[in-house]
Amino acid sequence: MKNNYIPSIINLKNMKRLKSIQMAIICLLATTILTYSCKQNDSLQITETVNNYPSKQTILNLKSIISSNETTPTPQQAIVQSQLSLNLNIPSAITESELTNYVNQNISNINGEIVFKVNGEIFYKSIITNGVENIIIGVPNSSGGLENECSFAGVIECAKKTLYALGTVGKIVCAFGMQSCYTVAAADCIEKNCINSGIPAIPFDVTTETPNSGTDPGGVDIPHFKIPNIGIDNFKFGESLVRIEMIISGRTPAHSTKIFSNNNLYYSDVNFTCILPSGFYTNNDSSVYEIVNGVCIDTRVIASCVTCPYPTLPPLNNPFNGCGLPSGPVPTPVPNL
Structure with missing residues (x-):
């Protein structure tokens, strides 16, 4: 826009x-x-x-x-x-x-x-x-x-x-x-x-x-970024940039999930019932994907910095609780248009 x-x-x-x-x-x-x-x-x-x-x-x-x-x-x-x-x-x-x-x-x-x-x-x-x-x-x-x-x-x-x-x-x-x-x-x-x-x-x-903000109040869409290796890799989650940097640098533990896609939205379960929580995700401790309301709005590369000064963050509750990965065949996703 x-x-x-x-x-x-x-x-x-x-x-x-x-x-x-x-x-x-x-x-x-x-x-x-x-x-x-x-x-x-x-x-x-x-x-x-x-x-x-x-x-x-x-x-x-x-x-x-x-x-x-x-x-x-x-x-x-x-x-x-x-x-x-x-x-x-x-x-x-x-x-x-x-x-x-x-x-x-x-x-x-x-x-x-x-x-x-x-x-x-x-x-x-x-x-x-x-x-x-x-x-x-x-x-x-x-x-x-x-x-x-x-x-x-x-x-x-x-x-x-x-x-x-x-x-x-x-x-x-x-x-x-x-x-x-x-x-x-x-x-x-x-x-x-x-x-x-x-x-x-x-x-x-x-x-x-104002890029990377989903749909603005005027209804104008911005491009969606694609996340690689969905349904295969485990992705670590941080609710903020500071948290994901600390995770990449080995300074704090992380909760993780697999990611699934359906109709341009990302989910944390294969049945597409749990929209992926908003925040930052990495599957290789380098590439970071920002999710807002189930949409990947930005990507970046973050280098590990073990000696960087970081604030003390409160423990992070597991945002994936109650949305496990059920067994059975993976539903056929709606094609991304």
């Missing part, structure tokens, strides 16, 4: 209006953000388990500066994604200020994980334990260099460093999708790298998406 692009071009002819123009850019970009929550509860509160929120995605299109061998700028694209897992119930009907204030007041009780990617590559990942971030990926290059260039790559690097510099609360709010923080950072970097250096600004457009 995509919104129309919102063009944002900085006019160099009137430098006095630079700040107001940039504020207009940011305001316009902010209006494009679509926020969703996988929770129906309308109360903002700390929970006993970690909740996984749908990945948010922003597509940033930048035109590079015209070089000596070019006649027109070459558009380039950065697909920016955020993933957030927290022991916090965040309802859909919440404002940015409400979320910011609550996280500020309860930061010492918050556990979870924040991930940011650009074009599929993780540039920031941290684990939060009692409000303290332990950065796994994302220590920026302090030497500067590329991030100061007025170029596509320079703006992207500058924006990544700007995001890294946010506090823990700011990163949580950003990752939840309350603001187009990466695009705002890009606008700041265009001003710093290009405008202030007397170089023509890079025109840029932005569109936002």
